[in-house]
Amino acid sequence: MSERTTRVVLVPGVLALLPEYAGIEDPVAELRAAALGAVGWLGREVTVLADAQGARVAAHLLDSTERDGDEPSYLVVGNGSAKRTEKAPGHYDERAEPFDAALGEALKAGRPDVDRELARELWASVEALTELPPAASGATVRVDYDDAPYGVQYWVMRWEG
Amino acid sequence: MTLRLGRHAFADGATLMMAIVNRTPDSFFDKGATWEEDKAFERVAQVVAEGAEIVDIGGIKAAPGVEIGEAEEKERVVDFVARVRESFPRVVISVDTWRASVGDAVCAAGADLLNDAWGGADPELVDVAAAHGAAIVCTHTGGVTPRTRPYRVEYDDVVRAAIDDTVAYAERAVAAGVARESVVIDPAHDFGKNTFHSLELTRRLGEMVATGWPVLVSLSNKDFVGETLDLPVGERLTGTLAATAVCALAGARVYRVHQVVETRQTVDMVETIAGRRLPQRAIRGLQ
Numbered sequence: 249m250s251e252r253t254t255r256v257v258l259v260p261g262v263l264a265l266l267p268e269y270a271g272i273e274d275p276v277a278e279l280r281a282a283a284l285g286a287v288g289w290l291g292r293e294v295t296v297l298a299d300a301q302g303a304r305v306a307a308h309l310l311d312s313t314e315r316d317g318d319e320p321s322y323l324v325v326g327n328g329s330a331k332r333t334e335k336a337p338g339h340y341d342e343r344a345e346p347f348d349a350a351l352g353e354a355l356k357a358g359r360p361d362v363d364r365e366l367a368r369e370l371w372a373s374v375e376a377l378t379e380l381p382p383a384a385s386g387a388t389v390r391v392d393y394d395d396a397p398y399g400v401q402y403w404v405m406r407w408e409g
Numbered sequence: 410m411t412l413r414l415g416r417h418a419f420a421d422g423a424t425l426m427m428a429i430v431n432r433t434p435d436s437f438f439d440k441g442a443t444w445e446e447d448k449a450f451e452r453v454a455q456v457v458a459e460g461a462e463i464v465d466i467g468g469i470k471a472a473p474g475v476e477i478g479e480a481e482e483k484e485r486v487v488d489f490v491a492r493v494r495e496s497f498p499r500v501v502i503s504v505d506t507w508r509a510s511v512g513d514a515v516c517a518a519g520a521d522l523l524n525d526a527w528g529g530a531d532p533e534l535v536d537v538a539a540a541h542g543a544a545i546v547c548t549h550t551g552g553v554t555p556r557t558r559p560y561r562v563e564y565d566d567v568v569r570a571a572i573d574d575t576v577a578y579a580e581r582a583v584a585a586g587v588a589r590e591s592v593v594i595d596p597a598h599d600f601g602k603n604t605f606h607s608l609e610l611t612r613r614l615g616e617m618v619a620t621g622w623p624v625l626v627s628l629s630n631k632d633f634v635g636e637t638l639d640l641p642v643g644e645r646l647t648g649t650l651a652a653t654a655v656c657a658l659a660g661a662r663v664y665r666v667h668q669v670v671e672t673r674q675t676v677d678m679v680e681t682i683a684g685r686r687l688p689q690r691a692i693r694g695l696q
Contacts, residue, residue, distance in 0.1 A: 264695040275692040330696065337696055398696040 253408050254320045254383035255290050258355065259283045259309060260327035260402040261302035261373055282393035282404040288313040289406060290321035297376040298325035326377040328352070328401025329370035336399020338371040347372065348401040352394065358384035358407055383409050412623055412662065413590045414463070414501045414544045415521020422685055424657070424676050427463035427503060427665040428456035429629065432485040436470040438630050438642055438667050446489055453493050457500050459669040465524055466490060467505035471600070473556050479510050487514045494519030507555050509533035516541035526600065527555040529578050539586030546593045546625055547578035551601030559601050567606040568613045571596040572620060579622050593663060595625040599633055607633035611652050614659035625663035626656045650675045658683055
């Protein structure tokens with residue numbers, strides 16, 4: 249009998265993913281597709297690690313997917329900086345891109361090592377990232393989405409280990 | 410209510426732009442700009458490209474003038490309707506006529522909707538619409554003769570009169586065999602009305618909407634806008650759009666217009682404020 253692996257998914261807490269903020273056109277269609285694909289891969293019972301707004305995004309994504317596996321599962325909600333461009337919510341900060349690059353690499357390794365003070369200055373939502381379950385560390389990682397389309401760094405990643 | 414206009418069906422709550430296309434040498438706004446058939450055809454192509462769901466083709470100007478007989482009216486519109494039908498299969502073709510014989514000919518040529526701006530002056534128009542499976546616009550004129558100007562017309566309650574007459578006309582159309590979902594009512598601003606009447610109809614349009622029949626409004630550059638703002642034809646767009654916004658908030662469904670793009674933007678903005686339409690694309694503050 250094989251041991252059950254733990255599944256962990258990271259999505260960004262983008263409010264545009266919520267149905268109450270839907271428009272005629274979806275401004276985050278690619279992100280949504282990636283997030284739904286990853287969340288749909290989780291098991292039936294999912295532990296959510298998120299702040300209050302992120303929890304709403306998580307609940308919507310979970311409600312929008314049918315999952316029937318019994319793997320221990322975690323859905324983590326967080327994202328990188330919001331200062332990547334002139335038009336980013338927090339305006340441009342030259343430290344944002346290297347911060348996100350480093351955080352992205354750390355996430356892929358499943359061991360986010362975050363400078364919380366810099367994260368706060370760069371409007372990065374990292375609280376839940378620092379609670380990434382140990383199972384992610386050294387696990388097989390898949391990056392479904394890695395972009396900053398509106399000046400905010402988003403990742404959709406899944407870990408299995 | 411779902412709206413069926415001849416060959417075309419529209420979902421509940423959809424708002425529609427009906428673009429005016431005059432095959433006349435003397436209509437008040439364009440003053441004959443689309444009198445030549447090719448010019449009228451270019452106008453159709455333009456308004457379709459601008460997103461108009463309906464074109465309203467008219468062969469006789471509304472105001473008094475040289476009498477145009479049936480044969481002349483048919484000559485102006487029937488072949489033109491056939492040409493538009495062939496070139497633009499997806500646009501709703503409306504014809505602005507009060508004559509049953511003209512309605513019969515244009516429906517045979519491909520029209521979907523008969524826009525009777527003169528409130529049922531020809532009682533057989535509803536039979537023609539029914540026979541062709543066409544839709545009909547039932548307007549209120551207070552019973553005046555086609556192509557006459559209002560002269561000292563008064564009402565106890567113009568809105569009550571407009572509702573009573575258009576609903577009675579609508580029921581008459583249904584009794585004649587027109588499908589219930591193919592009947593539209595129109596208070597007909599300025600037809601048999603002074604400026605105060607048209608303003609009151611605008612202010613109380615919600616009462617017409619509450620009848621449940623889809624409401625068409627024809628406000629575009631009309632004299633009630635001109636008198637309200639003391640502006641000549643050609644300078645009435647802003648006033649027209651303000652009146653349009655009030656009607657949109659009240660729930661009008663069809664807008665008969667000269668300026669499609671500006672009216673569509675106005676109606677979409679108001680419908681979205683009213684919570685009946687989503688923003689096109691919203692990301693600001695939601696990233």
